Amino acid sequence: MANNLGNICNDDGSFLLKSKDYNISIEISCLEFENQIVQLDCDANIPIKIILKENINAINEVTVVALSANEIVRGAIDNLEIKIKLMMG
Secondary structure (H helix, E strand, O other): OOOOOOOOOOOOOOOOOOOOOOEEEEEEEEEEEEEEEEEEEOOOOOOOOOOOOOOOOOOOOOOOOOOHHHHHHHHHHHHHHHHHHHHHH
């Protein structure tokens, strides 16, 4: 049975996971880095070091746009109308 748990790391990248399963795999993801799946043997209670590869296709710039509540609602309605038109074809 698969359990999907989430966690975040602290400012130095450390995190702690607790599991009752002994052999688990975890997926590590971070903006601008490739996702990585790591197999763990939880019977050994030792720290591990995971080094992520930089994603060369990652975004280099993020633009933040401030919208009013009315603009957000209008945009959502416009997107909904477009999807409905596409489905009705």
